[in-house]
Amino acid sequence: MMDALAVVTQLRDLASEPQNREAIVQDQGCLPGLVLFLDHKDSNVLLATLQTLRYLAEWSSNVSTMKNELGMMVSLETLMEKGGLTDDITVLAKDVYDVLSSPINTETFKTPGQQQRKNKSQFFINSSNKKAKTVTLHIEGLEGMDRRGMCEEALLKVKGVISFTFQMTLKRCTVRIRSDLSTESLATAIAATQILQAQQVVKNETGEEVLIPLSTSTTAIQENSKLPDYLPEDESPEKDLGKAMSRAGAKEDGGGSWLNSAATFLTRSFYW
Secondary structure, eight states, rough: OOOOOHHHHHHHHHHHHHHHHHHHHHHHTHHHHHHHHHOOOOEEEHHHHHHHHHHHTTSGHHHHHHHTTTHHHHHHHHHHOTTTOOHHHHHHHHHHHHHHHOOOOOGGOOOOHHHHHHHHHHTTTTTTTTTTEEEEEEETTHHHHHHHHHHHHHHHTTTTTEEEEEEETTTTEEEEETTTHHHHHHHHOOOEEEEEEEEEEEEHHHHHHHEOOOOOOOSSOOBSSOOOOOOOGGGGGGGGGGGGGGTTOOOSOOOOOOHHHHHHHHHOOOOO
């Protein structure tokens, strides 16, 4: 039996891949369900829902549909004004609201290939929010889902991390963080795994990407007080990738049964 956090976490992972974003928004159950989750009492569900919506809004043809979804903008406004929430939730709610409120730009008219390449290289970079910034890390040792899970756990512990996504083939992680959080804090958290090591990816004057070594500290980083509960490995929906929507580098197939079951769960979850 799926629970709310498991469903929205899986949707967030699917939405992190550009080729899945249009299908998720077009599904009759997913978008209304995500709006319902914006009223969830669990802060972990709220944060994962906002991260999912922010991914979906990166696909410009989704913006109009998302903006006009019943309850979407009102729920985002409520989160922006509601007290007692973490800064991460408030910042991301405003981020999503601003993107959906902005005029649709010419990216809508680019070919899918052009749009996908832009979305792959830029993750939340065009946000107007001044309280957050984006950092791209090259992570030595980032191979396989076990190492990815190790990196996720390390980043989730760092207070000030808003969201992140992976490009496993490039051994990269793009992290959205509060502007007052140092990049070295991320490197320190990753180095604490004693297996992974992070360097920052930047562009030089000629536009070429270069790796910048990051110093680490023995000083304890500020950690989140509560981390989300994840499904054990043998129950995780990610185990059955053949039934999920396509991921980066995967061949397209008729799979979608997981999305259908998630949509059914979402539409039935009006109360918690």
